[in-house]
Amino acid sequence: MQTIALCDLDDTLFFTGRKLDEALRSGTATLDRLGEPHSFHSRQQTHLLGTLLRGATLIPVTGRDPEAFGRVQMAFDSWAVLDHGATVLRPPSRPGQRGFPDRVWQLVMQETLEDQAEALRLSAQAATHISELMHLDCTVRLHASGGQPMMVVVKHPYALQNSLDLLSQQWALWRQEAGTDLRFFANGNNLTLIARGVSKEAAVEYVLGQLREESPDQELLILGLGDSLADAPFMNLCDFALTPGDSQLMRGLLENELEQR
Structure with missing residues (x-):
């Protein structure tokens, strides 16, 4: 069974320097436009990332556009969902490179965005x-x-x-x-x-469909990681969901009285 980890990035796998005290930083996660460190992993995030990389295929699902994604100091060798789902990158042709836009998804999004x-x-x-x-x-x-x-x-x-x-x-x-x-x-x-029709959920559905077409006999275990309410729809497509403590998603759950059945 192959494990796929669909991961939001900001506030899930790293924090900006404003949100993470210097004493708690374990490593640089992103650079700003001037090439200076901007976001950092905590020790727990570093350990989590290492665990995922050892046992799963890591697919970023982020609101970052391609330029901001390029400043993330992590190598991804599979698919990627960017721009809140407006951009899907296919796996890179060589290790260490970034992926390239999926043409089919580009055409779908072009029509969607032109209308709005x-x-x-x-x-x-x-x-x-x-x-x-x-x-x-x-x-x-x-x-x-x-x-x-x-x-x-x-x-x-x-x-x-x-x-x-x-x-x-x-x-x-x-x-x-x-x-x-x-x-x-x-x-x-x-x-x-x-724009309506642009969502992480829709893009993740497309990527999962592509993965299943590529390996129809391979059973998948799908993990979803995210911190915000906007991540919940794509996380709900997964077999298991993981969110940081005190995230927007957790606060939203705890602040609402949920009916127990």
């Missing part, structure tokens, strides 16, 4: 205007994949939750009036609006 490009552009403009009018000092970025708008990300440079909450409320009212049908989620100090 204008709604994303207008949503980014609306978020910018709300921030300026309310003096919230938030930053708004329109991210693209394959040359097409893919998602809008709103942050605050000092992670002021009140500013993000106020913008989120007014942005929701605007989207309701505008009738936009985009997917919204909040994660840490980010507000994200993403």
